[in-house]
Amino acid sequence: MADDVEQSISATVKEPVDLIKLSLDERIYVKMKNDREITGRLHAYDQHLNMVLGEVEETITTIEIDEETYEEVYKTTKRSIPMLFVRGDGVILVSPPLRTTANI
Amino acid sequence: MCGTLSSVDQYLNLKLKEVTVNDGEKHPHMLSVSNCFIRGSVVRYVQLPADEVDTQLLQDATRNEAEKNVSR
C-alpha cells in the first residue's frame, strides 16, 4: 500500500514544484522571510512561488527584550485574511498538508 | 495601503486608483494622493476580496500552467 502511494507520487513528482501541485485546494503551511508564517488553502501558484491562498492565518513572530531581566521574549501576533496573493520572493518554504507527507 | 487595482504589468508593478491608506493617522504621506504606482518588487502581499475570486478557475489555470511547464 505504502509502495503504491510512493510509486504514484514519484510518477507525478518530477521536480520540487510538482509536489505543490498535489496540494492544490489543500491547506498548506508557508514559511516566509521576516519571521512570518502563513497557513491557508492553496488556490494558485506559479514557477516563482507566487501564490493565492484562501482562509489565511498569518503569524508574525517578534522578539522583545524584557527590560528588567534582559530575556528575549518571543511574541506572536496573528491575523486572518480571507484571500491573499503572496509574492514568491518572500517565500522560504512550502509544506504540503500532513496527510500526503505522512504517506511518503 | 489599499486601493482599487487599475492595472498590473508583467513585473507585478501595480497601479492603484482611489487609494486610501489603512492607517492614515500613522501614514499621512499619501493624504493627497489618489492614484499611484507601486514597484512590484516591494510588494509582500495583496489582499483580495475573497468573494470575487473564482477559486475553481484559479486551480484549473494553475494545473494547466504546471502542465505547460513540464512539457517545455
Place this chain on the structure above:
Amino acid sequence: MKFRYFINMAALESYVNHTVGIITADGRHFVGTLKGFDQSLNLILDDSHERVYSTTQGVEQVVLGLHIIRGDNVVIVGEVDEAIDSRIDFSKIRAEPLPSIVH
C-alpha cells in the same frame, strides 16, 4: 546575465508634468514635478523637496530643486492632488518616520 528590472513605459506617462510624491526604499518621502522617467524607474523631479516626518514636531520640508532618483530605490510613485495637498497644514502633521523596506 545581469537581471534588469524594467517597467512598462506607459505606466508613468500620465504622471509626467504632474506633482508626484515618491516614497523610497529607505522610507523617505519626496515631492516634486515629474519631468521624466525611464524603463528602470529612474525619475527626474523638478522643484522637489523632501518631507521629513517626526513625532515631536511638524513636517520639515527640505528644498532640493532638480533631482534624479535612481529607480532601484523607488517604492511608490503617487500622483498628488494639488488642491488637497495645498490644504494640508504640515505644521500640524505628526508621524513616525517610515521604516526601510525589508526583503
